[in-house]
Amino acid sequence: MIAGNDPVQMTHRRLERFTPMERFSRWLVLLIVVAAIVVSTRHVQIIPEFLADAPSQMLDLLNRLWPPDLSYYQQGVHEALMETLHIASLGTILALILALPVALCSARNITSNPILLVFAKLVLVSSRSVNSLVWALLFVAVFGPGTLAGVLAIAFRSVGFVGKLLGEALEEVHMGSVEALKATGAPATSVLLKGYWPQVKPALWSIALFRWDINVRESAVLGLVGAGGIGIALNNALNTFYWDKVSTVLLSIFAVVIAAELVVTQIRKRII
Amino acid sequence: MTMPSTSHAKRNPFPVNWPSRIIWVALLAYLVYALSLIDISSERMIAGFGHGADMLGRMVPPDFSRWSLLLEGLLESLEIAILASAVGITLSLPIGFFAARNMMPPWVSWPARTLIAVCRSFHPVIVAIIFVKAVGFGALAGILALIVASVGFIAKLFAEAIEEISLKQVEAVRASGASFGNVIIFSVVPQVLSRFVGFSTYQVDSNLRNSTMVGIVGAGGIGGTLFSAFQRFDYDFVAAILISLIAVIMAGEYFSTWVKGVFK
C-alpha cells in the first residue's frame, strides 16, 4: 500500500463513510429483506375474508372477554399460578446447577482441550435452539404430563442461555488475579473457588434473575402441552368457551409477569 | 503504630454475613418445599428413563420421507416470521416514539407504555391461541401473534434508545439551522440506527423461533406438524422435524450476525 503513506490520501479516504464493499453489503441486505417480504406476501396462505373480518372478530372477542369472572381465581387459577411460579423457580435453579460445569468447559481461559470446548458449545447451542415447548413435549412423552416435565423443560431450555452468559463472564475475569493465585501453588479447584468465583458471582446472580424473569413468562405456556401450571387452566377455560374465565387467567398471568419484573428490578438495584 | 492488644487477641477473619446467610437458608428452604410438591419417585424416574431410551431409539434414523410436508411447514413458518417482523417493526417505530418520555407528554407516553407492557407480558403462543379463536386457524393468527410480540420487544427498546440519546448532538444540529426533518435524520437517526438494526435482527431471530411453535395451537407453520407427529408417536418424523428446525434457526442466527456486522 503506497497510498497508505500519504497523509492527505488517508484523510481523504476517511471522509468517505463506507467502503464500496460495505455499501454493497448494505444494499444486499435491503434487497434480501424487500424480496423476502414480497415473496412471503404473495405466497402465504391467508384467506382474504378472514383478514377482512379480523377487526370485527377481535372486537367481538374482547366483548366476550369482558368483564372477567374474578370468582374463578380462587377456584381454578390460584393453585395453577403458584405451580407456574414453582416451575419457573425450580427450572431456573436446576438450570444454574446444570449450566455451571458446561460453562466451565466452554470458557477458553479455563478449558484448553479443544474437543471439550467444542462439545460444551454444542450442548449450549442445542439447548438454546430447542424451544421450551418442544422440550416440554419431549419430557411429557418421557415422564408423563405434570409439573416435573415443566421443570425439566424450563431447565433444559435455560441451560444454554445461562451457560453461554456465564461462560462469557468467566472469559472476562481479570486474569491477573488468577495468575497470582496460580503462583502461590494453589490447586486448580482452589483457583476456581477463590480466583474465578468471586469475580463471576455478581454476573451469575444477575443472569439468574434475568432468566427467572423470562422463565415466569415461558412457564405460563407449558400447560398447553400438558407440562403443568397456569397453561392448563387457560386451556380448560378456552376449550369450554368460558370467556370470562379466560380473561381472569390472562389477567392473573399479566399481574404475575409484571410483579416478577418489578421484583427483579428491585433486587438488581439493591444488590448489583 | 497499632495497638499490640488487638494484634494478639483472637480475630475472626470471616465475620458472618447475615443477609447473605439468610438468603441462602431461605433459598434452601424454598427448594425443599417446592421439590416436595412435585412427584419425583424413583419408579417414575426409572420408568421415565425407560421411555426416554425407547423414544431416542425410535428417533433413529430420522424419517425424511415426508419432506414435502416438512418443507411446506417450514416455509410457512418462515413467511409468518418475515411478515410479522416487517409489520411489527414498522408499528414499533411510532409506538416506541410515543412511549419515549423525553419526546412526548405523559398523556401520550403512558398509554403507549401500557400497550407495550401488555404485549410483552404474554408468551407469543398464548397470544396465538387468542388470535386463533378470533380469526380462525392458519397463518394469519400466527402473524398477528408475532406482531404483538415484536411490538412488545422492539417498541420498548426503541423507546429506551430514544430516551438515552444525547440531546447535545440534537442541539448542535438544530443550532446549524436545520429543519425538523433534518434534525431527525442527522442527529436522532445516526444515534439509534445501529442499535435499532441490532434489536430488529434479534427480534427477527426470535420471531423465527416462535413461528415454529405457534402451530402447536393451530396458528400455522411447522409447529402443527410437529405437534401431531408427537401425538401419533411418529418419533422418527419428530426427529426429522427437530433437525430441520435447528438447522433453520442456526441459519437464521448466522444471517442476523452477518447483518449486524454490515450495519456496525
Added chain:
Amino acid sequence: MTLPENSRGSGPADHLGDASKALKIRGLVKEYRAGVPVLKGLDLDVDSRGIMAIIGPSGTGKSTLLRCINRLVEPTRGEIIFEGEDITKLSRAGLRRARRKIGMVFQEYNLVERLSVIENLLCGRLGYISPLKAWLRKFPSQDIDRAFELLDTVGLGDLAYQRADNLSGGQRQRVGIARALMQAPHILLADEPTSSLDPKTSVEIMELMASLAGKLDIPVIVNIHDVALGTRFAQRIIGMSEGNIVYDGAPSGLTDTHLKEIYGGEDWLQ
C-alpha cells in the same frame, strides 16, 4: 547432567545444594513463536540473599524471565534449578509444591478485588490447604494469626475487612507483598512492583520489600524499569537487552556506557 532427587537444602558436597546460590538458570530459552526467541539462552546464578534488580527496556523479556522461574510461562528450553530441583521438569503436583516456596508480587497487584483484604492475604496459603477447606474458609489458626500480624507489619491493620477494590494503589501493593509473604517463601519475585505507583509510594514499597526480605533473609529478584530506584535498593544489577544479559554486577559499576548498551541510543541520558 542428571539431578539427584533428594538434594533439597542439605548435602555439603552437593554441587546443586550450594548454599550461596538460591537459583541457578542455565541456557534458558523462551520462544512464544517458534524460531523467535524472547530469551536467548540465559545463564544466571541468584545469590541466596539480597536484592537483585533486572533492568532493561520494555519488551526485552524481563517479565518472561521472571515468569519462567515459577512457570507461569512455560520455558522452551533450559534448566531452572531451585533447591536442587529442575523446575522445568516438575510434574503438576511438584510444580505446585515448588510454587509455594516462590512468592510473587505483580505490577497490577493482582489482588482478587471482590474479596476482603484479609482473605486476599489468606489466599497466599491456598497451596497448603485442600480446596474443600479453602471453600469452607477453614484456614489453620496459625495462618490466620500470621495474616493479621503481617497486615499490621505492612501498616494496614485497620483495613482487614475492607474489600480490596476500596484500596489505593500503594495499599494494594502492600497487600500484594503481604500475600506473597504469607506463603513463607524461600525467594521473592517482583515484576515491576512500582510501575503503577507514584514516585514517593514507589520508594515506600521498595523500602518495605527490602526490609521484610532482609528480616526473613530471603533473596528478591525485582524487575524494574526505574534505574535510579533499582540502583538505590539492589545489591546486584542485571542489565538485559534483546533477550540477553549484557550487564551483571554491582550498582556502582553501572556506567553510562552500560546503560547505552542496555537501552540503546544516548539522548535520554542527558
